[in-house]
Amino acid sequence: MNANPPSVTNGNLLIAEPFLGDSNFERSVVLVCEHSNAGTFGLVMNQLTDIHLSDVIEEIHPDLPLFVGGPVQQNTLHFIHRRPDLIDNSIRILDGLYWSGDFEQIKDAVNVGTLTERDARFFIGYSGWDEGQLAEELSQKAWIVSRTDADFIFDTPVDAFWRGVLKRMGGQYKSIAHYPLDPRLN
Template sequence: MKEERIRPTKGKVLIAEPFLGDKNFERSVVLLCEYNNLGAFGLVLNQLTNLKLDDVIENIYAELPLYLGGPVEQNTLHFIHRLGDEIEGSVELGNGIYWSGDFEQVKTLINISKISENDIRLFVGYSGWGAGQLEGELMQDSWIVSDIDAGLIFETPSNNFWREVLKRMGGQYKVLSNYPTDPRLN
């Protein structure tokens, strides 16, 4: 009997198969923030950049790291957090994860030290799929769809994130988490 696959929906993650072959998404975990018949919008959770928030936004007095949300429109800033209704206009994704909200309010809370690196993740750019594109990639087994919670996102170091997400899924995924980056070197 074939295993029932989790369907992609807002708040789920896409975990790149180790043999994906796309440098933009190698060993990536993408949080789906929007998913409908027009396509999908997500943010890569584990591609840390060398930039800090105060490098790209004026009047910020904290050096919060910036992540590369994906290859699309890398001149845009996006964020997820686990502060819920403390940030006006936030969109609940489930499992304690929220997307977007009033950025002026976020800046103020950052500057008065009411938001820390363990509460928010900021991204330049995003990942996007047109209508039917993600479904095609899923049919080619390019992605594993899974649940995720805020604790895992905000408390797991990005350099071990892909592996840790798979390990926590257990079974065949735990084995897959040890798949070498280059199998020829195994």
């Protein structure tokens, strides 16, 4: 094993180690939207809520699911998408995957059905790390770093996301995907 922690870039996935011990991130997969020397901003891809976008934004009519993006500022709304052709001011995360953009255009596109859950995900809150904090967690092997693509993000079922990422990585990670939630039950 390499003694240096893996490097992180925009578009990477941070996969929680099976026994991370942090209930906010148990079996979570975080998409890194922005990473710099100042810190890291990400969104949890696999923590679905029981509320919908229309429950928090009155002007939205379709019932698109809401995810918990992380434990920070859960009174904020964030979104990723793969339709920059519909949404101005989108920030490219990686090829085919974008973060944020003009929210009025988002609302209009959702309401007329040109933007669906196949092309967008909405999150309350986010995951954030201050300068050096993520590097420290990586050196403690709290996270596994992986690459991804937009199709995997949007086409993988939420309940299979954590395992799916690990299986896709292959090798030792494929076996980690089968670790039980409670090792005493093994």
